[in-house]
Amino acid sequence: MELLGYPAEIVIFLFFIAAIAGMIDTLAGGGGLIALPALIMSGVPPLYALGTNKLQGSVGTATASLIMFRKRRVNWHDVKWLMLSALIGSTMGTIALQFINTEVLTFVVPIVLFCIAVYFLISPTPRQDKGEAKISNRLYRNCIVPAIGWYDGMFGPGTGSFFAMAGVSLRGHGLIDATAIAKTLNFSTNIASLIVFLFAGKVVWLLGAIMMTGQMLGAWAGSHILFKINPAYLRVLVVIMCTGMLLKYFFSV
DSSP states (O other), X not given: OEXXXXXXXXXXXXXXXXXXXXXXXXXXXXXXXXXXXXXXXXXXXXXXXXXXXXXXXXXXXXXXXXXXXXXXXXXHHHHHHHHHHHHHHHHHHHHHHTTSOHHHHHHHHHHHHHHHHHHHHHSOOOOSSOOOOSSOHHHIXXXXXXXXXXXXXXXXXXXXXXXXXXXXXXXXXXXXXXXXXXXXXXXXXXXXXXHHHHHHTOOOHHHHHHHHHHHHHHHHHHHHHTTTSOHHHHHHHHHHHHHHHHHHHHHHO
16 A cells, blocks of 8 residues: 555654654754654655655744744844854755765765764763853854754754754853754754755655654654653663664665
8 A cells, every 4th residue: 555655654654753753852852863764764865855854854943943932931132143154054055965976975874873873872961050151152153053054954863952062062051041042043954954955856745744744743742741751861762763773774775
């Protein structure tokens, strides 16, 4: 049986993967670590997988950003230029991606996944309180933010966590504030990258719609257990899911 031109089991698999990714992304970030490899393993070409991942992932970051602004956890005037820098970096990274041989991208995907899994495994737990900034806001805005944005445009998984870690380690933000700001920056990079993918025609709309539905359900579930789960368990969960997808990716090649 086929749905949307794909085997039914693939469509159902991607729906549930998107739901899990949405929940994890809401709780700890890193949902793309699950969704992107799942798309590639399902037979979606790498560039189309990246574009479709941006489509479904934008739902979660848009919702989270709206909540941050409405609850006044983030001030628009404090982040507007950071969001612009993130948008520019992501746009340039996504444009550059269109000229990369997809065979090279297929080789790079497992390497980046492995590096991210190791990073999440060994990196120290961020502090909860506010600390001292190590670099100026100008340097952070003009160099660090667009660099992470470039990464999101070129690949993407883990971007929200990288923004949060950078806010904590470089700007001295507490974990909660850094995470709130990271949601808005991640939305900016996602929407910029998605626009480029749309113009390039590199989005599988029907699969993206199915995954958007799963993403919304997962984000809804995640929001209900956000304050009831130990963050350390989330860290382990991201590593386990990423490693499992990586092993599955190798066995399916």
